[in-house]
Amino acid sequence: xxxxxxxxxxxxxxxxxxxxxxxxxxxxxxxxxxxxxxxxxxxxxxxxxxxxxxxxxxxxxxxxxxxxxxxxxxxxxxxxxxxxxxxxxxxxxxxxxxxxxxxxxxxxxxxxxxxxxxxxxxxxxxxxxxxxxxxxxxxxxxxxxxxxxxxxxxxxxxxxxxxxxxxxxxxxxxxxxxxxxxxxxxxxxxxxxxxxxxxxxxxxxxxxxxxxxxxxxxxxxxxxxxxxxxxxxxxxxxxxxxxxxxxxxxxxxxxxxxxxxxxxxxxxxxxxxxxxxxxxxxxxxxxxxxxxxxxxxxxxxxxxxxxxxxxxxxxxxxxxxxxxxxxxxxxxxx
Amino acid sequence: xxxxxxxxxxxxxxxxxxxxxxxxxxxxxxxxxxxxxxxxxxxxxxxxxxxxxxxxxxxxxxxxxxxxxxxxxxxxxxxxxxxxxxxxxxxxxxxxxxxxxxxxxxxxxxxxxxxxxxxxxxxxxxxxxxxxxxxxxxxxxxxxxxxxxxxxxxxxxxxxxxxxxxxxxxxxxxxxxxxxxxxxxxxxxxxxxxxxxxxxxxxxxxxxxxxxxxxxxxxxxxxxxxxxxxxxxxxxxxxxxxxxxxxxxxxxxxxxxx
Numbered sequence: 001x002x003x004x005x006x007x008x009x010x011x012x013x014x015x016x017x018x019x020x021x022x023x024x025x026x027x028x029x030x031x032x033x034x035x036x037x038x039x040x041x042x043x044x045x046x047x048x049x050x051x052x053x054x055x056x057x058x059x060x061x062x063x064x065x066x067x068x069x070x071x072x073x074x075x076x077x078x079x080x081x082x083x084x085x086x087x088x089x090x091x092x093x094x095x096x097x098x099x100x101x102x103x104x105x106x107x108x109x110x111x112x113x114x115x116x117x118x119x120x121x122x123x124x125x126x127x128x129x130x131x132x133x134x135x136x137x138x139x140x141x142x143x144x145x146x147x148x149x150x151x152x153x154x155x156x157x158x159x160x161x162x163x164x165x166x167x168x169x170x171x172x173x174x175x176x177x178x179x180x181x182x183x184x185x186x187x188x189x190x191x192x193x194x195x196x197x198x199x200x201x202x203x204x205x206x207x208x209x210x211x212x213x214x215x216x217x218x219x220x221x222x223x224x225x226x227x228x229x230x231x232x233x234x235x236x237x238x239x240x241x242x243x244x245x246x247x248x249x250x251x252x253x254x255x256x257x258x259x260x261x262x263x264x265x266x267x268x269x270x271x272x273x274x275x276x277x278x279x280x281x282x283x284x285x286x287x288x289x290x291x292x293x294x295x296x297x298x299x300x301x302x303x304x305x306x307x308x309x310x311x312x313x314x315x316x317x318x319x320x321x322x323x324x325x326x327x328x329x330x331x332x333x334x
Numbered sequence: 335x336x337x338x339x340x341x342x343x344x345x346x347x348x349x350x351x352x353x354x355x356x357x358x359x360x361x362x363x364x365x366x367x368x369x370x371x372x373x374x375x376x377x378x379x380x381x382x383x384x385x386x387x388x389x390x391x392x393x394x395x396x397x398x399x400x401x402x403x404x405x406x407x408x409x410x411x412x413x414x415x416x417x418x419x420x421x422x423x424x425x426x427x428x429x430x431x432x433x434x435x436x437x438x439x440x441x442x443x444x445x446x447x448x449x450x451x452x453x454x455x456x457x458x459x460x461x462x463x464x465x466x467x468x469x470x471x472x473x474x475x476x477x478x479x480x481x482x483x484x485x486x487x488x489x490x491x492x493x494x495x496x497x498x499x500x501x502x503x504x505x506x507x508x509x510x511x512x513x514x515x516x517x518x519x520x521x522x523x524x525x526x527x528x529x530x531x532x533x534x535x536x537x538x539x540x541x542x543x544x545x546x547x548x549x550x551x552x553x554x555x556x557x558x559x560x561x562x563x564x565x566x567x568x569x570x571x572x573x574x575x576x577x578x579x580x581x582x583x584x585x586x587x588x589x590x591x592x
Binding site for chain 1: 382384403404405406407408409413414416420421422423424425429432433434436437439441443446447448449453457496500
């Protein structure tokens with residue numbers, strides 16, 4: 001635990017100072033990856049930790065983005081108010097999904113959440129104030145009188161919000177709440193016998209997850225400066241799921257790593273024809289699922305971390321596809 | 335302390351429990367025995383509120399349990415273990431024991447997320463209590479280990495500790511000695527007796543190991559085909575003709591002569 005701090009500080013320093021040496025467009029791409037990372041983190045809290053699969057998270061991104069944009073443009077709210085408001089509004093709508101989540105699990109819940117995502121995508125353009133299918137422009141905002149029109153300035157805003165949210169998530173997963181998430185994921189009956197309410201815990205999971213994704217959506221709207229419903233399609237929901245699966249389920253570094261990898265891939269390879277990044281995306285998914293059941297982060301811990309302690313922390317993250325029978329003993333550590 | 339009255343449980347056309355009534359007096363270690371399929375685990379699952387009885391009442395210290403939800407039972411003072419382990423294999427032993435104290439967490443979720451001193455203080459207290467209990471069963475060094483890699487017998491003891499760390503007044507143990515070596519069974523018997531003598535916990539346990547039941551339990555309830563067929567001290571039920579019949583079948587001399 002303590003030994004992690006130097007690494008965290010180094011990473012923060014790198015994220016804070018590195019962009020000074022990048023071109024404006026590269027900083028923009030980094031910001032975009034950071035927004036993905038927040039959304040992936042939100043999804044991982046729900047799916048990786050609490051075991052509730054969502055195929056509708058693009059819907060939460062859209063709700064966060066549109067509510068922030070409308071508050072700012074139509075009601076002239078300042079960014080410092082619209083950002084948390086968008087998060088809270090999305091969180092409340094996230095509670096809607098608790099209703100199917102209390103009745104359904106696994107693939108059936110995935111289908112229900114898929115329905116939610118599709119419904120949001122179809123409903124939003126029906127209202128005049130969303131700009132319909134034409135889309136919606138948002139001027140770069142100010143924050144406390146400071147114009148955030150440079151890409152670098154906006155990057156620092158995203159970094160600050162992101163670091164705060166990562167810190168909160170790291171606290172939450174180590175607290176009783178995070179343990180309750182894992183408990184309902186792995187054994188609902190035993191969890192209940194320990195006093196964990198399924199309804200309450202799933203509500204918290206959806207609230208927290210939708211809040212993170214809503215904030216990410218609000219940041220996305222302000223970063224890109226333009227919203228179009230077609231962005232928030234099923235493909236985006238699946239991309240977010242791929243990010244956490246590739247990075248590492250039930251892992252905060254894994255969420256960030258997966259988002260950085262899959263989020264930046266198309267941009268880094270933009271010089272090639274379109275099929276190249278798509279091919280690598282597909283191949284990466286396949287290889288990770290086969291060779292790195294705990295995601296890139298779990299793989300790094302197993303490979304780089306020679307100490308047994310690190311190996312173990314890779315195991316704790318998630319059952320993994322092959323670990324099903326490991327629960328009743330067996331010599332898994334050998 | 336615990337009182338079942340006329341509890342019937344139907345699964346479709348199958349009557350798993352038929353008018354089951356019995357009492358568990360405080361400070362006792364009570365055995366619930368019977369052949370496979372007699373309905374013992376169904377009784378536990380009804381007390382845990384995983385099932386709702388078709389009819390009948392289950393009272394604990396005057397509280398009607400059938401009005402409560404499953405997650406409210408431990409708050410009334412009833413903890414349990416599971417026949418095939420209810421541990422969370424991808425968490426550490428310590429995390430499992432912290433989950434055992436989940437019903438005692440008072441820090442609101444928002445304060446947990448901000449990692450404020452109140453949350454840290456509560457966390458430390460729970461860790462200390464879990465550590466002390468592990469110390470007592472001689473497994474303190476396993477606190478940071480992941481449950482999935484531990485031997486079955488050790489997992490059984492850890493699950494017992496997880497139930498005990500909630501400081502319940504009634505402990506339901508579903509086959510605590512199943513799959514244990516005789517040395518481990520011996521140790522488990524000691525822990526169960528210790529829980530009663532040291533913490534004043536009443537114990538109701540399902541067990542197939544008869545020598546353990548006879549040694550450990552002060553009262554025994556025998557079930558067969560969803561009914562209570564006998565109740566008494568171990569010595570009494572050992573000589574009860576109905577019990578002998580349930581376990582061994584009808585004596586040969588009663589068979590009609592040719």
